[in-house]
Amino acid sequence: xxxxxxxxxxxxxxxxxxxxxxxxxxxxxxxxxxxxxxxxxxxxxxxxxxxxxxxxxxxxxxxxxxxxxxxxxxxxxxxxxxxxxxxxxxxxxxxxxxxxxxxxxxxxxxxxxxxxxxxxxxxxxxxxxxxxxxxxxxxxxxxxxxxxxxxxxxxxxxxxxxxxxxxxxxxxxxxxxxxxxxxxxxxxxxxxxxxxxxxxxxxxxxxxxxxxxxxxxxxxxxxxxxxxxxxxxxxxxxxxxxxxxxxxxxxxxxxxxxxxxxxxxxxxxxxxxxxxxxxxxxxxxxxxxxxxxxxxxxxxxxxxxxxxxxxxxxxxxxxxxxxxxxxxxxxxxxxxxxxxxxxxxxxxxxxxxxxxxxxxxxxxxxxxxxxxxxxxxxxxxxxxxxxxxxxxxxxxxxxxxxxxxxxx
Amino acid sequence: xxxxxxxxxxxxxxxxxxxxxxxxxxxxxxxxxxxxxxxxxxxxxxxxxxxxxxxxxxxxxxxxxxxxxxxxxxxxxxxxxxxxxxxxxxxxxxxxxxxxxxxxxxxxxxxxxxxxxxxxxxxxxxxxxxxxxxxxxxxxxxxxxxxxxxxxxxxxxxxxxxxxxxxxxxxxxxxxxxxxxxxxxxxxxxxxxxxxxxxxxxxxxxxxxxxxxxxxxxxxxxxxxxxxxxxxxxxxxxxxxxxxxxxxxxxxxxxxxxxxxxxxxxxxxxxxxxxxxxxxxxxxxxxxxxxxxxxxxxxxxxxxxxxxxxxxxxxxxxxxxxxxxxxxxxxxxxxxxxxxxxxxxxxxxxxxxxxxxxxxxxxxxxxxxxxxxxxxxxxxxxxxxxx
Numbered sequence: 001x002x003x004x005x006x007x008x009x010x011x012x013x014x015x016x017x018x019x020x021x022x023x024x025x026x027x028x029x030x031x032x033x034x035x036x037x038x039x040x041x042x043x044x045x046x047x048x049x050x051x052x053x054x055x056x057x058x059x060x061x062x063x064x065x066x067x068x069x070x071x072x073x074x075x076x077x078x079x080x081x082x083x084x085x086x087x088x089x090x091x092x093x094x095x096x097x098x099x100x101x102x103x104x105x106x107x108x109x110x111x112x113x114x115x116x117x118x119x120x121x122x123x124x125x126x127x128x129x130x131x132x133x134x135x136x137x138x139x140x141x142x143x144x145x146x147x148x149x150x151x152x153x154x155x156x157x158x159x160x161x162x163x164x165x166x167x168x169x170x171x172x173x174x175x176x177x178x179x180x181x182x183x184x185x186x187x188x189x190x191x192x193x194x195x196x197x198x199x200x201x202x203x204x205x206x207x208x209x210x211x212x213x214x215x216x217x218x219x220x221x222x223x224x225x226x227x228x229x230x231x232x233x234x235x236x237x238x239x240x241x242x243x244x245x246x247x248x249x250x251x252x253x254x255x256x257x258x259x260x261x262x263x264x265x266x267x268x269x270x271x272x273x274x275x276x277x278x279x280x281x282x283x284x285x286x287x288x289x290x291x292x293x294x295x296x297x298x299x300x301x302x303x304x305x306x307x308x309x310x311x312x313x314x315x316x317x318x319x320x321x322x323x324x325x326x327x328x329x330x331x332x333x334x335x336x337x338x339x340x341x342x343x344x345x346x347x348x349x350x351x352x353x354x355x356x357x358x359x360x361x362x363x364x365x366x367x368x369x370x371x372x373x374x375x376x377x378x379x380x381x382x383x384x385x386x387x388x389x390x391x392x393x394x395x396x397x398x399x400x401x402x403x404x405x406x407x408x
Numbered sequence: 409x410x411x412x413x414x415x416x417x418x419x420x421x422x423x424x425x426x427x428x429x430x431x432x433x434x435x436x437x438x439x440x441x442x443x444x445x446x447x448x449x450x451x452x453x454x455x456x457x458x459x460x461x462x463x464x465x466x467x468x469x470x471x472x473x474x475x476x477x478x479x480x481x482x483x484x485x486x487x488x489x490x491x492x493x494x495x496x497x498x499x500x501x502x503x504x505x506x507x508x509x510x511x512x513x514x515x516x517x518x519x520x521x522x523x524x525x526x527x528x529x530x531x532x533x534x535x536x537x538x539x540x541x542x543x544x545x546x547x548x549x550x551x552x553x554x555x556x557x558x559x560x561x562x563x564x565x566x567x568x569x570x571x572x573x574x575x576x577x578x579x580x581x582x583x584x585x586x587x588x589x590x591x592x593x594x595x596x597x598x599x600x601x602x603x604x605x606x607x608x609x610x611x612x613x614x615x616x617x618x619x620x621x622x623x624x625x626x627x628x629x630x631x632x633x634x635x636x637x638x639x640x641x642x643x644x645x646x647x648x649x650x651x652x653x654x655x656x657x658x659x660x661x662x663x664x665x666x667x668x669x670x671x672x673x674x675x676x677x678x679x680x681x682x683x684x685x686x687x688x689x690x691x692x693x694x695x696x697x698x699x700x701x702x703x704x705x706x707x708x709x710x711x712x713x714x715x716x717x718x719x720x721x722x723x724x725x726x727x728x729x730x731x732x733x734x735x736x737x738x739x740x741x742x743x744x745x746x747x748x749x750x751x752x753x754x755x756x757x758x759x760x761x762x763x764x765x766x767x768x769x770x771x772x773x774x775x776x777x778x779x780x781x782x783x784x785x786x787x788x789x790x791x792x793x794x795x
Contacts (some may be wrong), residue, residue: 014433017622055531112565114542123605127448128527133608140605144512145544145565150774154657159665161653162775163577166511166544166565174562178577185583202523203529206539234507263507263561265553268540280558394540395549397561 012184015242017252019408020103022095023068023346024088025233026062026333030095035350037332039379041359044333045229050118051201058213059197062231062334064088081138082151085198088234088390089152092194096236097156098249099361101240102397105160106188107228108149109179110236111171111195112164112338115145118200148196148234160192168393169302171195171359172341176237177259177401183239194236195342203337204230210269212306217362220303220328221310221374224364231334235342237349239273246408254349257284258289258402265396270308275316278390281398282320285388289402293321296402298357298382300344300374300389303328304335313390314370325382327360327375341391354404357382411579411650412643412784414589415493416727417485417636421456422715424466424484424633426492430569430731433521434756441616441629444600453603454615456631468772471553474537476515479547481634481720482595486551489591489636497555501588504582506560509548510574510594512567512719513602515541520601530747546696547595553559560730566769568684569653570594571635571722572779574652578639587627590641594723595634603630611772617743618688618712620685621695621750631715635723637730645730646782648764649673662770666697669778677733678780679762680706682729684769686716694770698750702766706757707750708732711744722777724754729765733783736760 023030026044027037037044048199053059059200069087082090097103118141141147146164151259153160166172174194179193207213207230214227245252262297263285265276271277286293299321302313305328317326329347347358356379363376392398412672421439422432441454456480460483466484471678486507490497497505519542542545547565560581564574571594578590596603604630613627639647651672656665681698683692686709698707710728717724738757739776768778 014436035528053531085518124523124601125527126521127523127601127604130448135747136605136608137610140609142775143568144773146567150655153655159655159657160434161573161576161777162655163573164565166563167569168543168545168562178580181584182580185580187583201526202519202542205526205534206522206542208531209534209539210534263549263552263558265556265558268546268549306410322576393545394543395545395550395561397545397549 003092004270007365013069014184015274016183016256017240017245018237018256018349019245019252019254020096020099020238021346021349022092022341023235024064024091024136024358025119025336025343026064026231029091031350033355037274038347038350038358041361041378043361050199053073056205056208057215057220058208058229060229063199064232081142082389083109083119083142083287085116085148085196086151089148089196090155092234092236093152093156099140100238103190105158105190105192108160108162108192109175110149110162110164110193111175111341112145113166113168113171113197114203116143116147119143121201146298167397168395169340170391170393170397170399171338173391173399173401174391176342176345177261179239180259182254183241186343189241191239192236193239195339197336197338198232218305218331219362220305220331220360221314221367222363222365225305225307225310227306227336231336233316233336233339233343233361235339236343239254252406254352255406256401257364257404259349260284260400262398263396264398269394271312271392273312275312277396277398278313278392279316279320281400282316285402287398291386295386296321296324296388297384298351298387299324300327300348301328301329302390302392311370314372318371323373325357325375326372327358329358331361344389346371348389348403351387352384352403355381355384410641411582412640412647413637413730414640414643415638416487417488418727419458419481419485420633421458421631421698424462426727431435433710433713435735436740438742439715444603446600446604453600455598455603456628456629456669457598457737458633459553460784463540465767469554471550475550476518476541476597477541477594478515478582478597479550480549482547482593483554483635485634486591486593489638495638502556503559505557505683507548507552507557508578508590508592509563510570510719510722511544511563511565513596514544516599516602517544518542518595520599542564551593558590567773567775568718569721569771569775569777570768572769572777573653575653575779577649578786582639585669591640592639593634593636595719596632596633596717596719598630606630606681618687619743620687620709620712621691621748622745625685625689625719628688628716631717633717633720633722635727637723637726644784645733646784647779648782649780651778653775655774656776662693663696665776666693666770667701667711669776670701673701673766673778673780676764678702678705678764678766679688679698679759680708680765682725682765682767684721684725686711690770694768695750707752708738708741725767725769729767729781732759733762733765733781736762
């Protein structure tokens with residue numbers, strides 16, 4: 001019989017190791033470039049060039065450069081039909097599998113919000129404007145949300161079943177959290193997880209129409225914050241039963257030790273101002289990891305820099321934790337939606353591995369209503385053992401994971 | 409650990425409610441196709457839509473005032489599943505119920521309207537009211553709010569196998585003893601833009617019927633609606649095994665993947681299979697796989713009667729499978745040719761001693777999944793309930 005934790009009734013059978021990771025984001029291609037950008041507190045937000053933003057309030061985003069992304073397509077002779085999201089996923093998976101070539105997932109759990117949306121836009125725009133629809137079968141077959149992960153698996157001969165979670169901006173953390181629970185329950189030994197999303201006009205204009213995005217710098221938790229900027233990218237982590245991984249001598253990057261999810265039902269696009277949703281997600285993650293709040297050394301916040309989100313998250317964090325260092329790395333790379341939680345999990349891994357606090361750039365002044373210990377503007381060395389990463393999304397979905405440095 | 413079906417809900421082009429829809433299927437009715445005109449040309453498509461009379465009969469809810477019909481379908485099916493199981497959600501039980509939502513195209517009507525405004529009139533015309541409804545998890549969010557679910561809510565996106573993948577996810581979630589129930593809902597709405605897209609993908613036929621297992625692969629007709637299954641630890645129809653599913657790389661590999669799943673699920677005597685045949689290349693793959701693994705088993709697909717509802721399809725198949733086990737009868741397979749090399753029936757088929765059924769789902773975007781149902785005992789039929 002599996003043991004049951006008295007706190008939440010969850011059957012606890014297995015520890016869960018992160019054995020490899022790969023990432024593509026505005027911060028860079030791969031773990032090493034990402035680490036460099038974080039340490040240098042690099043602002044990777046640039047003017048949007050993929051579509052017209054002339055009528056938008058916001059005209060910047062964190063972008064993955066196509067020249068570099070697609071150069072690899074030519075080098076490897078991959079099919080031209082693939083969406084750039086697929087290329088990001090392939091790049092991230094290439095990096096992860098280079099660290100752990102023998103990894104064969106039994107299950108893939110991945111987060112996204114819009115997959116290859118820009119192909120859907122190309123198709124619809126051509127229909128509207130009586131344009132050339134010669135490529136429409138390619139656009140239609142490759143715009144679906146699940147296609148990038150299937151393409152990435154195919155590139156490596158993997159045919160694992162794919163559970164593609166679309167829980168808005170919490171998708172990436174939800175995916176890693178659910179994957180973690182699948183391994184922890186003992187039902188699976190190896191799960192591929194992560195998230196992806198690419199910039200698209202529809203989503204960009206959507207956030208602009210809500211006046212959630214800013215014409216200025218993205219300043220999470222700043223008193224004068226005015227909104228978010230979007231981003232894009234892909235990140236994958238390979239999760240394995242820790243005991244089995246150790247038996248095989250597999251290097252372990254870190255351990256995932258807790259996951260919490262909540263639904264706050266307050267509003268489609270706004271969090272409950274009380275912070276109850278984020279608070280419940282963090283409490284459940286702590287409960288699941290059997291840790292008290294004082295054991296958390298750093299929080300990678302959702303921190304979109306919208307007035308409502310940061311206020312609700314800040315309130316929840318300050319109520320649960322006592323001056324724990326907090327940063328939102330979206331200040332450097334933008335909000336990559338379904339990829340955000342996965343990229344931020346990798347940022348947490350890097351922070352644990354290299355013992356530093358990733359910075360929250362563009363920070364000028366504390367919000368008087370929120371008492372937070374912000375890692376302002378520069379990375380800082382710090383002894384870290386346990387970190388928590390938050391993601392919250394439209395529809396009131398909230399997710400938190402707890403990651404710990406692996407100690408043999 | 410046992411996983412069972414405690415309640416079900418159904419909104420379809422044949423009406424809503426499990427019992428009324430089931431009766432129509434048994435009587436061999438086919439949904440009426442509705443013509444949908446394309447906006448930019450004089451082309452029109454046929455789709456099986458939820459009738460207006462059914463739509464107006466769905467209970468209103470303030471949360472759904474601005475929501476697209478997909479959310480209304482989902483709410484009606486979800487509420488029926490809870491009601492027939494006699495489960496009420498209150499603040500105590502809200503954390504002990506998970507919601508897993510299966511979707512493929514999502515809120516396509518509002519998404520199209522939102523993007524059309526951008527294309528035709530520029531970004532400044534984009535509606536902040538429409539945008540939140542374009543998000544894949546909008547229907548799940550509305551349903552969670554209506555039910556008061558405060559814990560686990562996931563929206564899974566995929567092709568027409570996503571419904572069974574959602575049940576697999578629910579199975580994994582129910583390994584957590586802190587959960588008593590998992591409500592799995594699949595929903596979809598039809599629109600001309602989807603019809604056009606599937607036509608360009610060479611998967612759609614312009615007018616009914618859907619001819620299952622036909623060599624000519626004339627294509628499918630899209631439909632809309634929702635299906636909901638409330639999973640619990642006990643109940644008369646047990647989900648004996650959920651296969652995690654697989655992905656196939658090329659259409660020509662689909663049969664091989666289906667065979668592997670059928671082989672895994674067919675290790676004991678199977679009385680019938682609820683197939684996902686929809687008039688496309690999938691039919692041939694399923695036919696090959698079935699012939700090579702369980703050739704003598706009766707096969708039925710509900711898609712000729714109700715269309716291809718993509719995100720809702722897997723849930724509809726599970727409801728059909730559970731109803732057939734429960735009632736000891738399979739509906740007539742519509743529009744099937746006489747030369748199909750499978751065991752099918754063009755008339756109602758008694759399966760009085762049926763104990764086990766496989767539900768098989770092969771999607772057009774490379775995903776395949778399956779599960780096995782088992783009838784624990786056959787109690788007398790009670791209207792609307794699976795108790």
